[in-house]
Amino acid sequence: MSHTPLVKTTALSKRYPGVLALDAVDLDLVAGEVHVLFGENGAGKSTLISMLAGSNTPTSGEIHLRGQKMAFKSVADAQKHGIFTVFQEFSLIPTLTVAQNIFLGKEPKRGPFIDHRAMRAEAAAMFAELEFDIDPNALTASLSRAQQQMVEIAKAFHGDLSVLILDEPTASLTDREVDHLFKFIDRLKADGVGIIYISHRMQEFARIADRITVLRDGARIGTVNMADTDDAALVEMMTGRNISEIYPKIARQTGEVVMQVKDLRAPRLHPASFDIKAGEVLGVAGLVGSGKSRLFRTIMDLYPRQSGSVTFRGHDISRSPTREIIQAGVYYLSPDRKHEGLDLAKSSNENLGLNPVMARTNERLRGFVNWSAIRTATDHTADKVELPQSYRPKLVSQLSGGNQQKVLFGKAFGQDIDLYIFDEPTVGVDMGTRAALYLLIKELAEAGKAVVLISSDLPEVLNMAHRTLVFAHGRISAELSGDDMSEDRILKHFFDETGATT
């Protein structure tokens, strides 16, 4: 539109003790465009937006807003200049209503008292305009994560919006909600708002992005027009290596059926039936909220089961508690390493040791732990997942996300397991660590174990799995293998409403 960009950074740098988090990054955002920031974790995306949002100050370099040099003192200061940011961590208070949250700190008043009626009316009007289907009187805690995201956006929206920064807004949205959000973004674009959009989901870029800036190790690798690029080129820019170096080829030697699921019924899921075979990587694809994770958590008795049968190596485990299912030889890797996977205040060695202790291998005396044998086992595991020696006695909380994930992965070893269920095993992990974890999956599958790979990352499923179950709306919408397993086919079934059974 105009020649002066809305926002322009020149040689923007941020140095923390010992690390250069952002290295002389130039970025410009013009009015009415969606500018995607793309890069691995730790590439500097969050650092960059935190400075634009006013929650962080640059070490050197400049930020210009409409040609004027800016130095934001706080998030509120940036907001005063029209820059609003929706962070991944929500700033909503769960015990207040939606309307109260939106007007928090700027409540309409009548005399000294809060005018609740005006507040509700204004919030309702705002939602009507944004076409969000949310009740302003609802308690925030009762909303879904997606709805909370909408409220968060609405919070940014009331005010003089000229730049909107969205940090992984679709990470927890269902497809319909994503559609909604994108429609909304289109409207903002038309109004001349500049949007900075952070996401890992490449399939979204084609739908909304105008330009993409790729960051790696704090430096800007390049800025490209969406029209001139493709996924492979972006991944190569992001990682500095070719896609084929990341995903290993896994030989397929399908063996006997290890687990058979028949008509499994559970709340919010349609009856599901499928087999899992030894020596095979079974991919499970679908959007967040499609039920792909829920189904396997139901099998593990982490969610309530209603009826149907689950047979594992000839034994019915559909009524067994989680403990017995694990002891029978099924391992479930949680997608939430902080809350469900690891004991953060303990060392890597202690975390790795827990499963061998519970597996009762190496017990010389019943009920007593043979710590030296456990230690040998954990050393072996740590070698296997390539956890550096110096990290092993360290507390897990002090490790980087990638190394934490290695520890979590390591917990899968050191016990007798025939079926591994990996639920989002590479979430929040950089490409280097990913490649290492993929090799471990390859090793397991080729050793004749059954592997289930649940992932929201489509390239991961496409490149790793031999066979793929696609989930949509709580049901298995397709089972694909071989040449049928293409990106187009899988994506088509993501939005499948009919639910053709397999």
Next chain:
Amino acid sequence: MSSQTGTSEGPNIIKRLFIKVGVLPFFLGIALVVFTFLSDKFLTGQNLLNVARQSVYLVLVSMGQMLVLISGGFDLSVGTAIALTSVVSATGMVAMASVFPDAIWLAIILGAFMGFAAALMIGLVNGVGVAYFEVSPFIMTLGVSSVGAGLALFLTGGVPVSGLPFAFGDTFGFGRLWGIPVPVIVALICIIIMWVFMSRTRLGTQVYAVGGNIKAAHLSAINTKRTLMLAYIICALIASLTGLLLTARVESGEANLGGTIALESIAACVIAGVSLRGGIGRVENVVLGAFFIVLVQNGMNLAQVSSYMQMVLLGLLLILAVIFDQLRYRMILSGN
């Protein structure tokens, strides 16, 4: 990186020691200096031996408390377990002694088991409430504490139960074996068993795992509910044992025994580096922590601090310890 000079070396060592073992070494050092300065009788062999003997009861209860704290909860009903054990076992012994006047040890043993059974009920109720109904440990044990204290008073009408078999007090209250007071021997045996339990058995490892992250423990094939139950039951049983030793010491069954011990045992644990968030804590440190509390009480007695003022100071000490625990946890998680 410029801070790697000689002057910051000292603070760094202090910080690392603080992260590793907590606030106890610092408190112990300060207490020794202050009380030695206030009273010349404090730092004598005789007095320290005295402290060791007096600390037996708190050491025992603190080990039980530690188990529950490590499991991620806490137990406010330890004092009630002591009181209930005291009146039930005393009543039982007196009654049994009249039934079996010729077999006095049989009466003592039967009475003791009645006391243990009463405490077992307390532990069981706490455990079921916390593990199966997911009641907050604070409310659960506070409620049970009231129920137990009420029952103890109701059973005795508020009057101490007297007329205990002479052999009971003579052996467990004032007896000596190889020149060592019997309560001290009992405590030593318990310390060894607890140490082995916490650091060498699978069940002990489970308690640490459940307290550290209960969901992760669940996904490691641990029966989390049973583990929690176990922690509360063992805690109540250890308190019960303490109740028997105290009953033997005062030679009567009293409903007001153990009145302040819940607070003192939590203070001992927290000072000894047991995390209030669960998952962290060591038996040997807790023993030292309990010893420290008794040492401070002894020092305050020698320095003629009034008992009312002692309550004030003990409460402040607990709050201070919790503040330091908070700081330490933050340091651990931030990775500095």
